[in-house]
Amino acid sequence: MPAPSILFVCLGNICRSPLAEGIYRHLTAGARQTPVIASAGTGDWHVGSPPDRRSIKIAAAKGIDISRQRARQVKPHDFHDFELVVAMDGSNLARLKALRPESATAELHLFADLAFGTGEDVPDPYHGDLADFEEVYSMLFAGCSAVVSKFG
Template sequence: MYCLNYRSLMPNLLDTKNKSLSILVVCTGNLCRSPMAEIILREKIRQQKLNISVSSAGTIKMKGKTTPDEKALQALLSQGYCLAVSQVRQITQQDFIDYDLIYAMDKTNLADLIDLCPLSCRSKLGLFLSYAPTKEKEVPDPYQRNMKVFHQTAALIEAGAQALIEYWGKNGVATSHNAITNQESMA
């Protein structure tokens, strides 16, 4: 069992200045929070013309599930987001190597990532809401809850995404005008 100081687990941006950046957002099953974060981040990245690709994954494979939760997608569609998102998937060992920064939706997800992650890649891990100006530092799982909860989740993710965009901007990360915002850029 780990005794973690979650405040000290903020991804290291030193190696990401002046280059394209790849982000992976992770929740439990890649059904609700991480696909929502992928969609919201992708739109904010596009608007800011940042050179960042974003994708999502889950810490576990959800049996029989291949697409994000319908309520998660409905909540974002009602707010005008484009719903281009890939099929749900579980994080792989290669993801820890391929992605520059990996953000967990909650502390349990982060602990799971720490357990799975090679020691040499742990500096890439952090909580999605680490820089958000909210009292919450975790995005609660809305799975199998009502639409109101999904809308609240979307609002919290929007705050986190905006805080990340601002943080990256202040640190001169991926500020090229050649934005990379689609899943295919990782292929």
Template sequence: MTQSLPSVLFVCTGNICRSPTAHALLLHKAAALGLVVHTDSAAVTEEEIGNPPDRRALQELRRRGVPMPAHRARQVQARDFTQFDLVLGMTAAHVRALQRMAPAHATARIDLLMRYAEDENPIDVPDPWYGGPQDFIEAFDMIEAGVEGVLARRGRLPR
């Protein structure tokens, strides 16, 4: 029997670097464990709507053997707060923006991705868009730790 995970929406600023990376990683790692997951990614801003993932994020995913599903940047919508169990921001600023955006009838838990990392030390995942290849490597490593934490806690997550 195939297990399922709570549904997860990953959120960053423009939805072209960090959040699509987290989405791809969760799909990849869940599949490797025989788990089914409903996941997506979105932005708190309108800046990149319709754009594909950043080529540097795609390069890092490819380098690590993680496929990127078809993706175009989108902004968080009111329905996301009822269609997903978890809405995970990459930074505390994203979490605050999500809390302001959430409608009164929201059912999703809004949280910081890095709260799920093994060391449970809440920390922002820096935006690699402004940097070079090493910044994408470091962001990927942090996102991977958070995603692995989500998978490790799957039995204790909201549904």
């Protein structure tokens, strides 16, 4: 079964979800059928901005370039354009449930539930330091790897 189209969602689309998008894209790059992969935020504060410089730095250190990504906000059509809409934490999942049109076809998931079968949040590293971003990267890499293996 090919990897599903997936939209990763966090609050501002500058820290966690761009990392998840970059990691998932990297892990599926050699697939016969490359899935549609994107990220977005539930808020609009950073629309049009690149990812946080610390996310860019951590990804680049792992050989993943996310510098050309630009933040965008979740739109109603996303719930039709993607098979999976994946929230980084419980508050974003609750917001997505409120935004989801009744006719939506996308499945909503908490990242850790989809990846690990746990209900934990991916912590927001925005107010932290580079070590917090490294910890989030590790969690996202392990999770994205688990998701890819489910569909690979």
